[in-house]
Amino acid sequence: MKSLEFIGKLAPIAVEDMRRYGIPASLTIAQAILESNWGESGLTQKANNLFGIKGSGPAGSVWMPTTEYRGQDRYATTAQFRKYNNWSESVADHTRLILNGTKDKPTRYHGVLWEDYKTAATAIWKGGYATDPKYPQKLISIIETYDLQQYDLQGEVKEEDIVKLEALSAEVQRLQKQVHQLTENEAVQKQLLTKQESQINLMQNTLQSLQRLHTQPAVPTWADPPLQAAIAAGVIQDKQGSYDFYRMMTVLYRLGLFNASK
Template sequence: MKPLEFIGKLSPVAVEDMRRYGVPASLTIAQAILESGWGESSLTKQANNLFGIKGTGPAGSVTMPTTEYRGQDRYTVNAQFRKYNAWNESVEDHTRLILNGTKDQPARYHGVLGADYKTAATAIWKGGYATDPKYPQKLISIIETYGLQQYDLQGQVKEEDVVKIEELSNQINKLQDQVRQLAENQTAQSQTIAKQETQINQLQTILKSLQTLHNQTTLPSWADPAIQAAIKSGVIQDTQGSYDFYRMMTVLYRLGLLKSIK
């Protein structure tokens, strides 16, 4: 596979893993390049294994020869390697290995997390990922040759962005509280209006019945404040009525009922 094609296929997965877990994207891509020979190794073609991780994977395992080192001495042995259904599973497993280490040393690769690419390249080797003494320099050379450090910048969340996110989150929470409060107030107001409308309708019904019981008469001066208050509050439309009607309106006015409706 051509270098640009390989990097283009793997970089989105590596960047997303860096955002979620802190494994430098440049290290993930460089290790995949080095371990898989740009995706052309037999292990990668047969098992989708980009990183040479040994053991049994989601799709089983394959046995392959591998080169190991004792100091500066090279030797070849057969080993069982993990098999995956797709490349993304291989990347996820690589990330888990860095996060969880091994049973005897869970934190053996933690020097990689959040580190710059040079520190990460050395830390992964010191943790025992590879025995090749030139492993860190090989990774650094790949990263710098192909500019893989640019993907570390894509995977980082800047401090000012974190502050902005927190500010926006606080604003959203405040707006949600305001919306809830407005909804509660609207419900209370609706109930109050409905109650007032019911009272007005009841009074109008009573007053209409009083108006029809007696003949109309001239508005007495003592009833004028009550009648004007009733008109203003919307209970009646005009000043016409009987003596008993005016007297009842005056009683309602003095009890403060007409004012409460206003």
């Protein structure tokens, strides 16, 4: 399969996952290129497995020879790999692996989320995805050679989102002062202040993410209650915003920020 055809087939799926979950599209495409040899590997041909994920998949499994590393030493072995019905299943499984990690460490690959491609390439390797010590540099080289980082850029942040985030930050600061005035118990006061400070950090991180990624979908069903509560609390004026903005509002809602006493 030609390189442009391969990238063109995977890019829309990778970009959609990036918008929803924060997995850099460039990383997803580069891993698929490296692990599947542009879709020409025996594993991809036999099992639609683009990412070399081991175990049993929706269509069963296949046993394939593979190369592993112990430190700098290479050795050949045979392993069981997941089999899929199509490439879309393979990409979806790759996304689940990054989001859910493993039973012993669910956050194993969370270092890639909402990061630039260089940080993500190193984080996926440190999480244990591959044993090859040159794995991060191989991914970075592929990304830069084929300009895959372009798929990580989804336009500029809208001014209205920045204004809303600034308003939320001001509201958090107001609530901090209110908690300080109303709470006499020192232990409870420290706990609430810490919680509010975490909200400021969350919003700052979200703003940085919005500056890299931006999309403006319709309001998801799960985001409607948080937005209604925020409007009722006078924090925002309308529901319009980006997907990342809806996620942030949902987090604040679940933390009880809009139910705080005024």
